[in-house]
Amino acid sequence: MTQAILLGAGRGSRLDAERGAGPKWMLEVEGQPLAQHLVNVLHAHDVTNILLVRGALGGTVLSPSVAYADVLDSPNMLHTMQQVRHAVRDDVIIAYCDLLLEPRVVRQLLKDSSDAAVVVDRNWASLFALREDDPISIAESCQIVDGRLTEIGQPLVEGRWPEAQYVGLMRFSQKGFRELMTLYDELEVTTAGQSWRNAKSFSAAYITDFLQAAIDHGIPLTAVTIEGGWLEFDTPRDLALARRLPSEPKPLIFDPATLPSHPSVLSAGGVAVRGLGASREVLLVGSGEAGGWRVPKGMLESGEAVEVAARREVQEETGVPVAIDGSAQCEEWSYEYGGRRWRERCFFYPMAALEDATPTPDGEHSVAAWVSGSVALAGMRFPEERRVVERVLS
Structure with a gap:
């Protein structure tokens, strides 16, 4: 069995004007909230145990079987994940709530049998060129050797083009998740009072910083590579892109027609x-x-x-x-x-x-x-x- 935890405790302030009083994962695309689309796709792959982690803005999806956890004091995704670690009892998919995923992406992730797998997109430049005038400005490092990540989520080095981009979607076995949480506990102690990687402190670190630390500590992370099939929502431009895709004859980066049409x-x-x-x-x-x-x-x-x-x-x-x-x-x-x-x-x-x-x-x-x-x-x-x-x- 595989369960899923959807991380949606963030505010999404860059989309304040569009999201109204709710969290950004309640923004509607194709007639349903973003998080509802995630739930639909997970259900279609028999992922039935879904926990949606909310922040101060609350929010719900339409599917009554989804459970909720409220994390009101977490600075980012990494520490939100840590606060609901007790809920992990099976292999677990961790996903950001502000994503749209074609079913093929989840299907490909579920085929992987490693203890720790991270989805990365090799066709990222096509998507990022639509999200930003200067796509490299929002890119981060990603290097892969023999199917494993060797670098992820770090500032780019001039002349070193990233092989892919982090999607915000991962899968861990129970063993793999426990190993990562053990590392989390160690870092929380050993980095206390210090700046850490790309953050002022470990408590402000991003998941990609933590994944890089896992790599550096010898924890193997399998790269599940995809070619498009996902969208994320950080800015009004991202939302506008998603809402115009259905009118395009052959969308190259994401096909809305693949999404389940009903909750x-x-x-x-x-x-x-x-x-x-x-x-x-x-x-x-x-x-x-x-x-x-x-x-x-x-x-x-x-x-x-x-x-x-x-x-x-x-x-x-x-x-x-x-x-x-x-x-x-x-x-x-x-x-x-x-x-x-x-x-x-x-x-x-x-x-x-x-x-x-x-x-x-x-x-x-x-x-x-x-x-x-x-x-x-x-x-x-x-x-x-x-x-x-x-x-x-x-």
């Missing part, structure tokens, strides 16, 4: 089966009439794990305690609610009842019952749920 929600449930052979029965809810049967399921609550939500929803809707008995199957569909179109991604688990309890429906359904396999397959309300039942029974 995503996550749900989970399960197909509990009892009996053997032709006598197998499936635990279902619904109206009790043909064409009205449903698999018990429901939306994830904020910060809830998928497996926990699946068990909770089945027990709440049927009154039968259950245990997961296999790997999840995923189905997707779209629907209208509250004047908006949503994309739902649901994880269905094979399950077994933990006791011989009589099914009892909750207030959402008229009936909860053990239904024969043949009746279940013939009477499901939705084709997506019928496919799930069919696969579990087969």
